[in-house]
Amino acid sequence: PHYFVNPPAYTYLLHVVFAVYFGGREGVSEAYATDPAQVFVVARITAAVLGTLAVWLLYLAGARLFDRRVGLLAAGLMAVAFLPVFYAHLALNDVPALAPICLCLWATAGIVRFGRTRDYAVAGAALGLAAATKYTGGIVLLPVAAAALVQFRAPGGRARAVRGLALAGALALLAFVVANPYAVLSFGEFFDGLAHQNDAAADTAGKLGLTQDNGIPYYLWTLCWGLGLIPALLALGALAWLHRDEPRLVWVLAPAPIVFLVFMGLQARFFGRWLIPILPIICLLAAYVAL
Numbered sequence: 001p002h003y004f005v006n007p008p009a010y011t012y013l014l015h016v017v018f019a020v021y022f023g024g025r026e027g028v029s030e031a032y033a034t035d036p037a038q039v040f041v042v043a044r045i046t047a048a049v050l051g052t053l054a055v056w057l058l059y060l061a062g063a064r065l066f067d068r069r070v071g072l073l074a075a076g077l078m079a080v081a082f083l084p085v086f087y088a089h090l091a092l093n094d095v096p097a098l099a100p101i102c103l104c105l106w107a108t109a110g111i112v113r114f115g116r117t118r119d120y121a122v123a124g125a126a127l128g129l130a131a132a133t134k135y136t137g138g139i140v141l142l143p144v145a146a147a148a149l150v151q152f153r154a155p156g157g158r159a160r161a162v163r164g165l166a167l168a169g170a171l172a173l174l175a176f177v178v179a180n181p182y183a184v185l186s187f188g189e190f191f192d193g194l195a196h197q198n199d200a201a202a203d204t205a206g207k208l209g210l211t212q213d214n215g216i217p218y219y220l221w222t223l224c225w226g227l228g229l230i231p232a233l234l235a236l237g238a239l240a241w242l243h244r245d246e247p248r249l250v251w252v253l254a255p256a257p258i259v260f261l262v263f264m265g266l267q268a269r270f271f272g273r274w275l276i277p278i279l280p281i282i283c284l285l286a287a288y289v290a291l
Contacts, residue, residue, distance in 0.1 A: 001182040001185070002189055004183065004192070005196055005197050007131065007134065007135055008132070008179070009093075009129060009180060010047075010096045010133050012179065013096070017043075018042065022039075044091045047088055047091055048088045048089065050095060050098070050099045051084060051085075051087075051088035051098060051099075054095070054098035054099045054101070055075045056075065057099060057105075057106055058074055058105070058280050058284070059071040059074070061074075061102055061105040061108075061280070061284065062075065064106060064109035064110060064113060065108075065249070066288055070288050073290060074280075074283040074284045074286070074287035074288075075283075077227070077228075078280060078283045081227045081283070082227070083222075083273060084276060087276065093134050094134060094274075094276045096133055097134035098276065100127075100133060100137065101137050101140050101277055102280050103129075104122075104126035104127050104130060104143070104144065105281070106122075107120075107126060107144075108140070108143045108252065109147075110122070111123060111148060111150075111151060112147045112150055112151075112248070112249070112252060115160055115164070117163070117167065120168040121171055123144045124168030124175070125171045125172065126175075127140055128171065128172040128173060128175025128176035128178075128179070129175050130277075131172075131176055132175065132176045132178075132180040135194075135197070136274065136277050139256050139277050139278060140277075141172075142255045142259060143256055143281070144165075144168055146251045146255060147252050148161045149251065150248045210269075210271075212270075215266060215267055215268075216265030218270050219261050219265050222275050223275070226272055226279075227279060227282060230286075231283065231286040232286070234285070234286040234287075235282045235285035235289070237289050238253075238285035238286065239285070241289045242285075242288065253281055256278060256281055257278045260277065260278045261278070
């Protein structure tokens with residue numbers, strides 16, 4: 001309740017998992033004292049399961065937004081990409097955040113294709129959970145807002161888009177608070193934690209071992225090994241294909257990776273795994289142009 005440099009949703013999930021697996025606080029304490037490796041293994045398995053769930057949800061998002069072939073290829077790309085695979089082995093919040101991110105993309109596809117109230121509701125709740133797991137997971141706000149704009153511009157869609165976006169915003173806030181309650185109960189400490197994170201990102205000392213001094217080229221280079229050079233190039237080419245075939249999807253999928261790369265790249269500190277929140281969108285773009 002007093003630490004907000006990283007959001008706590010994954011930590012709270014581990015509390016539940018540990019309580020079930022080890023039989024409560026005393027069981028966890030005993031396991032940590034006698035064989036601490038098993039505690040870490042359970043936490044790492046939890047991250048891996050959530051990463052696997054994210055792959056399935058990305059398939060569903062791609063199938064809904066494009067077709068099953070695109071969904072399958074996008075999911076396959078993320079399932080073997082170095083960054084999500086490597087960090088799915090570790091008890092960190094980066095890969096667990098992919099599950100609500102991909103769920104939000106699935107619901108966003110529903111907004112684009114159907115514009116139903118339930119799609120806005122799922123998108124909002126998933127957005128809140130994503131941000132409560134990894135602050136930068138909140139980048140999926142941009143696809144949700146763009147999908148609402150697509151419906152707003154459609155004939156007779158204005159009222160539904162406004163109501164849907166309001167519902168999504170309310171549920172996003174509610175989900176964030178449920179998964180991070182002390183952000184409200186200890187708002188001063190929450191604000192200080194965010195300020196500390198911001199100051200750390202602006203620290204000109206950079207990350208230990210970093211050999212580059214510009215974040216944007218660094219993240220573009222990271223895409224080449226963290227996802228793959230060919231998928232990265234295909235994703236770039238997808239913008240032209242989408243503009244030709246279905247221009248509205250350019251506004252749904254393109255802004256989030258671009259804004260994320262620019263914002264994160266302009267920070268004084270940068271690190272490869274911080275790119276993970278936008279990999280599902282890049283995989284969707286790459287799969288679309290490949291097929």
